[in-house]
Amino acid sequence: MNLRIRVILLIVIMSIIVLVVEGVTVGLLFHTALKEEKSRLVEMAKSQARLIEAVARFNKLYFKDVPDRARQATLNQIRDAHTRYEGHGNTGEFTLSKRENDQIIFLLSHRHYDLNSLKPVPWDSSLAEPMRLALSGNSGTVIGLDYRGVKVLAAYEPVAELNLGIVSKIDYSEIKEPFYKAVFISAFFAIAAIILGASIFLKITNPLIERLQKTVVELEKALKEVKTLRGIVPICSFCKKIRNDQGYWDQVEVYVRHHTEANFSHGVCPDCMKIHYPEFVDT
Numbered sequence: 421m422n423l424r425i426r427v428i429l430l431i432v433i434m435s436i437i438v439l440v441v442e443g444v445t446v447g448l449l450f451h452t453a454l455k456e457e458k459s460r461l462v463e464m465a466k467s468q469a470r471l472i473e474a475v476a477r478f479n480k481l482y483f484k485d486v487p488d489r490a491r492q493a494t495l496n497q498i499r500d501a502h503t504r505y506e507g508h509g510n511t512g513e514f515t516l517s518k519r520e521n522d523q524i525i526f527l528l529s530h531r532h533y534d535l536n537s538l539k540p541v542p543w544d545s546s547l548a549e550p551m552r553l554a555l556s557g558n559s560g561t562v563i564g565l566d567y568r569g570v571k572v573l574a575a576y577e578p579v580a581e582l583n584l585g586i587v588s589k590i591d592y593s594e595i596k597e598p599f600y601k602a603v604f605i606s607a608f609f610a611i612a613a614i615i616l617g618a619s620i621f622l623k624i625t626n627p628l629i630e631r632l633q634k635t636v637v638e639l640e641k642a643l644k645e646v647k648t649l650r651g652i653v654p655i656c657s658f659c660k661k662i663r664n665d666q667g668y669w670d671q672v673e674v675y676v677r678h679h680t681e682a683n684f685s686h687g688v689c690p691d692c693m694k695i696h697y698p699e700f701v702d703t
Contacts, residue, residue, distance in 0.1 A: 431618045438610050443603070450599045454573070457595055458561045461575035465588040466559075468514060469577040472498060476581035491582060495527060502528045511591035515567070517548075518584050519555045524548050524567075527584070532568060541567055550574035554585025563592060 476494045483490035498516065507513045513531040517524050523540040530538065541548040549564035554576035566572045566589055574589035653675075654663040661669040664678070673684040694701050 428618075431614065431621075435611065435614045438614065439607060442606055442610060446599055446603050446606070449602075450596070453599070454595060457573060457590065458575065461573065461588045461590065462561060464508075464514075465575040465577040465586055468588070469579045469586050472516075472579050472584075472586070473581040476579075480581075494582065499528060507531050509590050509594055511572075511594045513589065515551060515587045515589070516579070516584055517551050517555065517587075518582075519543065524551055524555065526567065530567070532570075539567075550576040550587045550589060551585050554578055554587055 472494070475497055476491070479490040479493045479497075483493060502514070502516075505514070511532070514528065515530070516527045518527065519525070520540075522543040524543060525540050526538040541551075543552065547565050547569055548567045550562050550566065550572070553560070553562060555578070557578050559577050561573070561575045563571065563573050566574065566587075571592045572589040573592050573595060574587050576585065576587045578584070579586055655661070655672075656663075656669065660672055662672055662675040664670050664675060670678075676682055677684065688697070690701075
């Protein structure tokens with residue numbers, strides 16, 4: 421594999437690792453924030469339910485001879501207090517309801533959707549899931565659809581004194597939105613930093629890579645031109661001929677020429693001069 425491709429592949433792998441770690445970190449932070457938001461909503465729903473029950477008990481004692489008036493006085497006090505409550509966050513609100521003729525009847529003005537023109541929700545509808553749980557006498561948290569059909573995180577609590585249900589909720593999208601922004605912003609800066617670092621890295625290493633590639637090409641070319649003799653070479657003890665792979669005996673220079681890139685130039689050594697050409701040897 422080309423060295424440049426290896427470097428680019430390494431950068432891509434590092435980028436993926438950075439983005440995965442970032443995603444896991446943001447995910448853990450989101451789940452922590454979701455858990456804290458659940459606790460806050462539960463505390464708000466329970467405290468409001470207990471406060472309403474306390475007001476209802478007081479009014480029962482004050483209007484003990486007129487029970488219906490006590491209930492109406494409690495609802496009027498709750499509505500008056502609710503008009504002064506702005507809600508929590510951009511979408512958070514309280515809802516208070518009763519069950520009547522298989523319908524969920526809302527008793528407080530809404531922050532969204534139908535506002536003061538409160539529309540009932542059928543009991544068997546998929547809407548207002550948190551309120552349905554509260555009116556069934558349950559207490560807890562749920563991620564489900566509210567009266568608008570919007571996905572919310574909600575805490576639900578029954579109000580035993582008045583046989584009502586109270587829900588404290590916030591749109592699920594509002595909880596997720598800052599984390600989406602954090603992911604996009606951090607991913608943008610992470611990718612920008614990786615690209616910048618990769619550019620600097622490539623600029624520094626390009627000359628080295630080019631030099632290494634040139635060296636590799638030269639070495640490969642040299643290896644193609646080099647032939648070596650390996651193993652045991654059978655040579656005659658007397659005439660010094662060498663047996664080739666086909667079983668024939670070659671002169672040493674012929675054998676070496678066939679198995680290497682070497683060539684021979686012939687001459688006569690001093691000892692052989694004395695034997696074969698004594699007339700040319702100075703005595």
